[in-house]
Amino acid sequence: MRQNHENTGRPLDRRRFLTTAALGGATIVGASALGGLDADAAFAEPMPSLDPAITKSAFAEGRITRIKGSVLEVAGSYGDQHLIQLTNVTSIWKLRPTTADAVKVGDGLYARGVDMPDGTIAADAVWVNIVNLYVTIRGIAKDRLHFTHGSHETVGHVVPDTTTASYLGGALTPDLSRVRIGQAAQILGAWRPADDAIDIARVTVGH
Amino acid sequence: MIPVVSDLAPLVCAVLLAVTGAGKLFGRRTAQVAADTVLVRVLGDARRAALALRTIGGVEVALAAALLAAPTAVVPGAATAALGLGFTGYLGYARATAPESSCGCSAKQEGPIGLLSFSRAGLVVLGGAAAATADTSWWSRIADRPAVSTVFLVAATVVVGALTADLDRLWLLPLRRARIRLFGNPLPASAGPAGQVPVAASVELLERSLAWQAASPVVRSALLDSWDDEGWRVLRFAGVYEDMRGAHPVSVLFALDRTATIDTTENPAVRVSLIDDETEELVPADVLAPVPSRTALPLAT
Amino acid sequence: MACGSTALWAGETTWFCCGSSWGPCGSAGTGACGTCQSNAHQAAWPNTSAACFSITRPDLCGETIVQRACGSVMNVKHQCSGASVCVTVSDCGPRTQSFCGEATCCNGSCRTNRVIDLTPAAFSAIGNLSSGKLPVYIYE
Known part of the structure; x- marks a missing residue:
């Protein structure tokens, strides 16, 4: 699977190191006698002030026009321009967590990060070609779904080992067989600029 | 004709x-x-x-x-x-x-x-x-x-x-x-080995857990990497924690039962650890936010 | 920022795109209020008008959602992490009726029904776009 992006020895050693560290010195949270927060009572309380770390975050959206090293030049949909700096701690999603090599000129993106003094955005997270469409399922085949999004007909490809489904709020499962024709669904996926189709990450259906 | x-x-x-x-x-x-x-x-x-x-x-x-x-x-x-x-x-x-x-x-x-x-x-x-x-x-x-x-x-x-x-x-x-x-429905009823939980389902479980709540002030990225090891599923995120000496980039690692999903547990046991990216040392857990046990519950009257 | 702290509603949020954009979002338009754009901190509310309500029909899921006109300001808080974002109502949505009864939980405390939709800018400020939906509290 592409998700396990590096097949050289070193990253695996790194994983092994991290696993050992993670399991050895970890703090265990949850499944304890902590008792739950009375969430609804907390809701009725006045809101605490905003977390300053969140309000500091920057956001950018647009199509990638050029890739120069680890900097993405992005043309925003409102004529704005952004320079997105990818680092080795930037998470990159393109249908699944992936690496910078998967990002191509012409892709669309949403990025969250921090404004740098030089005008670039140091990205914490980048979602490439991600779409989240409200659709009606119009057809089902072995490897794809046909659906309408507004008046637009689109093909969504089922990607082995990646596409999942959630039924009425249930856990994400590789079982897609309960999707029905005529059903309303939310499709989270990666748009394919080459043919305007979508690779499906998850199908969420209601009742 | x-x-x-x-x-x-x-x-x-x-x-x-x-x-x-x-x-x-x-x-x-x-x-x-x-x-x-x-x-x-x-x-x-x-x-x-x-x-x-x-x-x-x-x-x-x-x-x-x-x-x-x-x-x-x-x-x-x-x-x-x-x-x-x-x-x-x-x-x-x-x-x-x-x-x-x-x-x-x-x-x-x-x-x-x-x-x-x-x-x-x-x-x-x-x-x-x-x-x-x-x-x-x-x-x-x-x-x-x-x-x-x-x-x-x-x-x-x-x-x-x-x-x-x-x-x-x-x-x-x-x-x-x-x-x-x-x-019959032509779509796959299940992909891969039976019982295999998709990574997305583990992330979903994590993001709704106390562990996520505790780590959220530190976590900055979305999922960077994930792998399975000895029954655990390890999910790696990038984060930043601040102390008197300034901001330090860290790897935020969550390890959870690789077979668990939101269908099987509401309150998963998650191992959380922060590893300083520069020193590769474990960061003490007190940079995590207090979990709800330390949040004052409104008193019933 | 004039962003309220009085509890208004609670439920699930998803995200949607609007305004000028790329891909399938390009045809989304500027929404029911004519001002919607993906890169602004905005939201869709299921009851911006009677016409809107007749499409989203949250009442079919037992949600008697109050009417809030275009331009209303809301504070949306991620129930699990506590992160929050201030948004302006700029569209009608989500289609609550299509997902009646769907719940999203934090550590066992669940929010039911899709009651608000956020733009990518707003959603990514409190969660990850790849998560698709979040349980939230809404303040005004």
Whole structure:
């Protein structure tokens, strides 16, 4: 699977190191006698002030026009321009967590990060070609779904080992067989600029 | 050909061409539809594709007028059949080179090229061929044989309607549903080894756990990497924690039971650890936010 | 920022795109209020008008959602992490009726029904776009 992006020895050693560290010195949270927060009572309380770390975050959206090293030049949909700096701690999603090599000129993106003094955005997270469409399922085949999004007909490809489904709020499962024709669904996926189709990450259906 | 069919074919073809042609010629959304067709690739830009689509619309309307006015002439029928052949060729080319592009056929509904598009084009070829052999005008044929003509026109309307993308929800969806009922849902019931929990499901479980709540002031990225090790699923995120010496980048590692999902547990045990990216040392857990046990609960009165 | 702290509603949020954009979002338009854009902190509310309500029909899921007009300001808080974002109502949505009864939980405390939709800018400020939906509290 592409998700396990590096097949050289070193990253695996790194994983092994991290696993050992993670399991050895970890703090265990949850499944304890902590008792739950009375969430609804907390809701009725006045809101605490905003977390300053969140309000500091920057956001950018647009199509990638050029890739120069680890900097993405992005043309925003409102004529704005952004320079997105990818680092080795930037998470990159393109249908699944992936690496910078998967990002191509012409892709669309949403990025969250921090404004740098030089005008670039140091990205914490980048979602490439991600779409989240409200659709009606119009057809089902072995490897794809046909659906309408507004008046637009689109093909969504089922990607082995990646596409999942959630039924009425249930856990994400590789079982897609309960999707029905005529059903309303939310499709989270990666748009394919080459043919305007979508690779499906998850199908969420209601009742 | 059967006289009723060939004599009334000009009328049927004319109506079909007039509707689709006018749609392309005058439709406000033609430019938008054209942008999705393979014409863009052939002609180089969307404006020329729109112009081409409108020109074809004009030709269709002109042919419709000719078919109506001179039903017994060979030329309009032959031209219609030629147009249908042209459509078929265009669809074949588009299907081969850009299967998901829209056909732009009716200039209203967008959608990938499928069997319907080819059937419509085929109908134009057959209709054109039949029209070319008409030897009586459609109006005299209707006057002569009103009953048979009506039956034929109704049948033709049903066939044309069935092949129109706009009406397919009336019959195509029930048909597809019936097929699935008969032959089962073709989508995979499960991918990979049984019991395998997708990484997305583990992330979903994590993001709704106390551990996530505790780590959220530190976590900055979305999921960076994940792997399975000895029954654990390890999820790696990037984060930053601050102390008196400033901000430090850290790897935030969560380890959870790789078979757990939100269906199996509401409150998973998650191991959280922060590893300083520079020193590779474990960061003490007190940088994590207090979990709800330390949040003051409102007192019941 | 004039962003309220009085509890208004709670439920699930998803995200949607609107305004000028790329891909399938390009055809989304500027929404029911005519001002919607993906790169602004905005939201869709299921009851911006009677016409809107007749499409989203949250009442079919037992949600008697109050009407809030275009331009209303809300504070949306992620129930699990506590992160929050201030948004302006700029569209009608989500289609609550299509997902009646769907719940999203934090550590066992669940929010039911899709009651608000956020733009990518707003959603990514409190969660990850790849998560698709979040349980939230809404303040005004």
